[in-house]
Amino acid sequence: MKDIRQKLVEQLRTGNCTPRIALLARKLKEPSTTLHYNIKKLEREGAILGYKAVFDHRKIGGGFTAFVLLTLSPDEYGDPERLANEFAKHPQIESVDIITGDWELILKVRTKDQDDYFEFVKKVISKKGVTKIKTLTSLRQMKSEFVEL
Amino acid sequence: MKDIRQKLVEQLRTGNCTPRIALLARKLKEPSTTLHYNIKKLEREGAILGYKAVFDHRKIGGGFTAFVLLTLSPDEYGDPERLANEFAKHPQIESVDIITGDWELILKVRTKDQDDYFEFVKKVISKKGVTKIKTLTSLRQMKSEFVEL
DNA sequence: TAAATAATTGAATATCATTCAATCCTATGA
DNA sequence: TCATAGGATTGAATGATATTCAATTATTTA
Numbered sequence: 430m431k432d433i434r435q436k437l438v439e440q441l442r443t444g445n446c447t448p449r450i451a452l453l454a455r456k457l458k459e460p461s462t463t464l465h466y467n468i469k470k471l472e473r474e475g476a477i478l479g480y481k482a483v484f485d486h487r488k489i490g491g492g493f494t495a496f497v498l499l500t501l502s503p504d505e506y507g508d509p510e511r512l513a514n515e516f517a518k519h520p521q522i523e524s525v526d527i528i529t530g531d532w533e534l535i536l537k538v539r540t541k542d543q544d545d546y547f548e549f550v551k552k553v554i555s556k557k558g559v560t561k562i563k564t565l566t567s568l569r570q571m572k573s574e575f576v577e578l
Numbered sequence: 579m580k581d582i583r584q585k586l587v588e589q590l591r592t593g594n595c596t597p598r599i600a601l602l603a604r605k606l607k608e609p610s611t612t613l614h615y616n617i618k619k620l621e622r623e624g625a626i627l628g629y630k631a632v633f634d635h636r637k638i639g640g641g642f643t644a645f646v647l648l649t650l651s652p653d654e655y656g657d658p659e660r661l662a663n664e665f666a667k668h669p670q671i672e673s674v675d676i677i678t679g680d681w682e683l684i685l686k687v688r689t690k691d692q693d694d695y696f697e698f699v700k701k702v703i704s705k706k707g708v709t710k711i712k713t714l715t716s717l718r719q720m721k722s723e724f725v726e727l
Numbered sequence: 728t729a730a731a732t733a734a735t736t737g738a739a740t741a742t743c744a745t746t747c748a749a750t751c752c753t754a755t756g757a
Numbered sequence: 758t759c760a761t762a763g764g765a766t767t768g769a770a771t772g773a774t775a776t777t778c779a780a781t782t783a784t785t786t787a
Contacts, residue, residue: 433616436606438625441617443724445602446595446629451743453594457585460767465745467582467765468590476587476637478725480595480629488625496645496677496684510718517721525720528645535645535714565684569659571674572666574723575592576627600774609736614776616734 438489442520446480483576491521491539493546494567497554498532505558509533512558519553532563587638591669595629632725640670640688642695643716646703647681654707658682661707670698681712 448468454461471477486492501509509527516536517525523537536554540546546564554562570578597617603610620626635641650658658676665685666674672686685703689695695713703711719727 433606433608433612434620437602437613437616437620440602440605441597441626441629445605446597447744448590448595448631449743450745453586453589456589456594457582459582461744462746462768463582463766464586466767467586469745470765471583471586474637475634477590478632478634478727480590480631481723481725482597482629483627485624485627488623494675496675510720513718513720517726520724522721523724524722526643526645526716527718527720529715529717530712532714535716563679565681566678567675567684568678569662569676571659571662571676572671573673574630575669575672576630577666578627596775598774599776610775611737611777612735615736618776619734 438484441482442484444479444481446482448480483574485578486539490541493540493542494570495538495546496565496567497534497536497538497550498563498565499534499536499554499559500531500561501533502558502560506533512556516553519549521549521553532561587633590631591633593628593630595631597629632723634727635688639690642689642691643719644687644695645714645716646683646685646687646699647712647714648683648685648703648708649680649710650682651707651709655682661705665702668702670702681710 450461450464450468453459453464457464468477484491486494501512505512513525513527513534516522516534521538521540523539524535526535527533528535538546538549540549543566550562550564572578599610599613599617602608602613606613617626633640635643650661654661662674662676662683665671665683670687670689672688673684675684676682677684687695687698689698692715699711699713721727
């Protein structure tokens, strides 16, 4: 048996999907060519960045979810985007935001379990420039990516 | 001119998309029927919850993003899910998590601007059961929904 | 080891996205 | 008011794709 599952998840997580124009045409009672035109326009304008699958992460080896608050050392203050971009590269990280207040960055992280998360914090998050880390562990997700769970 | 744009955004925000099997078949060098079978299986198992568009929220009237930390009154302590589910219904709310630590809930909220956000806090978030609200305003998003921006 | 169940796959079909050209609408300026 | 140009809408035709089906192969179960 091939292990296609993992490859599929990898591909569908960030793209490789497309809108169902014919279905939308029926729902909205509009000609599909009109919808096609308007969707392409949204894409051209950069309003639509892509199409992707939404997963129940518990079922694809991402049972642990946490929000991570970070403060940066004064030398990173001027350019928090450098570190933020570095974090963004990791597939375990769902979102990266530079924020106001007592913390500079907030990350949303998905790992298999708490052990995995601890390893991830040690290897990826704890780096020069990060002076303080606070983890808010998700006990229950009610909504994610605008989808109610 | 019809205003289809808003209706499309509404529909594509949470679903009405589908995987591009033929494209994946070329990428992964597997027969499209095999991929079709495996994708349907992921759907049946509930691992895939749906397919949706990813937006640049700044271009569809959601220029303001914030993470909202909430503490609940002792009487809501026992059943934070009730309030969480209520929040989840609002389209401005991207995610709702029940968390550990000093706060009980974290929301990710998208509104047009800060004024809109203030209205939203007053009308929706400030309700009986919520005793403390802390807003972390996003100044810059580097990644969202696993998509680098 | 046999039988049952699950997974893979090519061929055929049904559905759909996309293209194209014609038409309509809207904004702009004389 | 009218003419014009660019954008938006749409039906018909086409090309591409998802889906179904049946046959085969692999894996699990008893």
